[in-house]
Amino acid sequence: MLAYTYVKDGEFELLEKPKPRILNPRDAIVRVTLGSICTSDLHIKHGSVPRAVPGITVGHEMVGIVEEVGEAVTSVSRGDRVAVNVETFCGECFFCKRGYVNNCTDPDGGWALGCRIDGGQAEYVRVPYADQGLSRIPDSVTDEQALFVGDILATGFWATRISDITEDDTVLIIGAGPTGICTLLCVMLKHPKKIIVCEKSAARRRFVQEHYPEVVVIAPWECNEYVIDNSDRGGADVVIEVAGSEDSFRMAWYCARPNATVTIVALYDRPQELPLPEMYGKNLTFKTGGVDGCDCAEILRLIEAGKIDTTPLITHRYPLCDIAEAYRIFENRLDGVIKVAITNE
Numbered sequence: 001m002l003a004y005t006y007v008k009d010g011e012f013e014l015l016e017k018p019k020p021r022i023l024n025p026r027d028a029i030v031r032v033t034l035g036s037i038c039t040s041d042l043h044i045k046h047g048s049v050p051r052a053v054p055g056i057t058v059g060h061e062m063v064g065i066v067e068e069v070g071e072a073v074t075s076v077s078r079g080d081r082v083a084v085n086v087e088t089f090c091g092e093c094f095f096c097k098r099g100y101v102n103n104c105t106d107p108d109g110g111w112a113l114g115c116r117i118d119g120g121q122a123e124y125v126r127v128p129y130a131d132q133g134l135s136r137i138p139d140s141v142t143d144e145q146a147l148f149v150g151d152i153l154a155t156g157f158w159a160t161r162i163s164d165i166t167e168d169d170t171v172l173i174i175g176a177g178p179t180g181i182c183t184l185l186c187v188m189l190k191h192p193k194k195i196i197v198c199e200k201s202a203a204r205r206r207f208v209q210e211h212y213p214e215v216v217v218i219a220p221w222e223c224n225e226y227v228i229d230n231s232d233r234g235g236a237d238v239v240i241e242v243a244g245s246e247d248s249f250r251m252a253w254y255c256a257r258p259n260a261t262v263t264i265v266a267l268y269d270r271p272q273e274l275p276l277p278e279m280y281g282k283n284l285t286f287k288t289g290g291v292d293g294c295d296c297a298e299i300l301r302l303i304e305a306g307k308i309d310t311t312p313l314i315t316h317r318y319p320l321c322d323i324a325e326a327y328r329i330f331e332n333r334l335d336g337v338i339k340v341a342i343t344n345e
Contacts, residue, residue: 003057003122004323009047012058014323020118020126025072028130030082032120034143035320035342036061037330038151039177040267044115045331048269052115059121059342060086060114061151063143066134067124075131081143082134083300084120084127086151087293088112091132101132102290111290121323123344135296138304145303147341148182148310154293156183159265161295162287163238165190172196172227172236172255175243176204176217178313178339179265183242184212185308196236198223198251200243203336211312220247227255236260244268250275256284264288313339320344 003017020029038061044052066080076082088111089096089104102110108128113119118126127133137146156179165171169192173184176199187195196216199205208217218226227236235257241248244266252262262284302308315338318326326340 001123002320006044006052006054006056006058008054010045012045019124022068022070024128025070026129027070028066028073028076028127028134029068030064030084030125030127031067032062032064032123032125032344034063034147035059035120036147037327037340042331049115057118057122058114059119061148062120063146069130073130076134076136081137083137083146083149083296085133085293085296086111088128089132090129099294100292101294102292121342135300138300141300141304144311144314149296149299150293152179152182153299153310154296155179155265155291156186157295157299158291159183159240159263160186160190163240163261163263165192165238167191168193169237170194170231172239174198174241174248174252176208180242181313182310183240189307196227223251224254233257241266246272253279253284259283261285314341316340318342
């Protein structure tokens with residue numbers, strides 16, 4: 001089968017590899033019908049994910065059809081259409097039982113697919129702990145509608161859930177890339193009083209304004225003043241940081257009102273400084289870390305009900321054989337790209 005492979009730092013290559021097989025009774029083999037490229041894949045390419053293993057097939061955003069299941073798998077069957085979770089988790093350890101599935105203690109727990117074990121930018125993928133990592137897609141939901149359920153949409157849903165948003169809140173979302181927009185969609189479900197989106201890219205600001213006109217969209221150079229002047233309590237009640245730069249990290253705590261919640265979703269390339277003397281007296285609550293992707297079934301129900309639609313994010317489509325060109329477009333943000341769908345059919 002064809003599989004896009006992390007060869008070494010700075011180099012991915014489309015290679016011919018053996019089709020994966022069942023290694024554990026809790027495994028499933030999924031024929032990938034649609035995949036995507038994530039910014040985390042670019043982090044692997046450029047050597048900023050030390051856990052990534054050279055030689056692995058990359059990719060962790062995918063949907064497909066179950067081809068084979070291990071004898072212990074009970075929740076899905078051959079022929080089921082499924083969304084694949086970015087995280088591998090056993091469902092049984094201390095962390096899994098409390099919903100902290102990103103911290104699963106299994107050796108392959110957390111983000112493993114496309115990082116430490118073969119992922120889904122390929123024709124087939126082996127999914128460990130299939131009862132946990134696969135969610136059946138309702139018949140009325142298309143592959144494109146379900147494509148982002150297991151990763152960036154799960155991230156946005158998780159970030160929104162832990163931010164404890166109320167209808168009286170002003171919410172600031174920093175970053176309107178794919179994960180930022182997914183976060184915006186989930187925040188909108190909470191119906192806060194005001195949502196402000198800060199994004200440096202003019203093209204992405206236009207995208208948000210076009211598709212979500214009820215949202216205030218601003219550039220970083222006007223964010224600090226605008227948020228403080230246009231919030232009821234001298235700053236945002238909730239800030240969700242999705243951009244992942246030194247400037248956006250500082251903006252997140254600076255624009256928060258005293259006693260606000262600051263939720264950090266972004267993946268940073270380097271450590272960030274927490275300037276406590278400057279923050280003294282703001283009494284902020286920080287919530288940080290990787291997504292706990294345990295809400296996929298609920299997200300699919302919301303998609304089925306018409307309450308979440310991420311299909312506008314898919315701006316480009318390429319077959320697997322042209323995935324290198326898809327990466328070039330996505331990595332360099334060419335041609336107004338937001339997300340790329342990689343087709344296998």
